Amino acid sequence: MKIEWVQVTKGRTELGSQNRSILFGGIGPRHMVAIDYDFQISRNPVSKEDAESLLSSEEIELASESEWHLAFDNGLIEGSNEIELLADCSRGDYWGKFVDGRAMFADDWIVRIGKKWNYGSAITHPIPRETIEPDFVRLVRRESQSFSESQRLPLTRDTTKIIREEVVIAIVLGIIPSFLWAHFNATPGYIETGWPGLVLGGVVLGLLTGLFWRPKTTSYRIGRNCGKVKANK
Secondary structure: OOOOEEEEOOEEEEEOOOOOOOOOOOOOOOEEEEEOOOEEEEOOOEEHHHHHHHOOOOOEEEOOHHHHHHHHHOOOOOOOOOEEEEEEEEOOOOOOOEOOOOOOEOOOOOEEEEEEEEOOEEEEEEEEOOOOOOOEEOEEEEOOOOOOOOOEOOOOOOHHHHHHHHHHHHHHHHHHHHHHHHHHHOOOOHHHHHHHHHHHHHHHHHHHHHHOOOOOOOOEEEOOOOOOEEEOO
């Protein structure tokens, strides 16, 4: 099979999601990647069968998601209805990821990163560890790179901040509405005797709002002058 290679010039791209709702959220956090090298990427997904012999060469590898995004942003790659496999493996998030273009690989990974094409557009498609891998991959050719070990996202999310948010959401969107409903609709004295149920119901209601909405997570950029990873305020 003849592969059409396209040249990709070094640059910056963004990937990931700030939305952490259950139904509409994506893999987070949203972050910037700075790729400081040129590379070539296959214009179209390549079947695993055709790629097998090529991947034995030291010059050809699976593309990282960062490389894929930079090429996609520049309109250099295409697909039809394939699901293609990339090099990245994660725990279901990007925490701890290096932001220099290399693929993410977590020792205790639970998903591979794939892309699903549909009418010229593509979305991130996590592939669970025990699932059969898709029939297509995206290939890349690049010069040997020596990466720095310094520029990466924080290793974990700010759990304290998320707990504070969840407490406020439970109170404002769950517990307070529950007590207001009881005040106007329940029998006299119900609040005094049934308040534990109102609190519990309010907490459950607050948690259910997570299906549709949650505050945006912190996103991260790379400073133009210092090159350091910074949280967007």
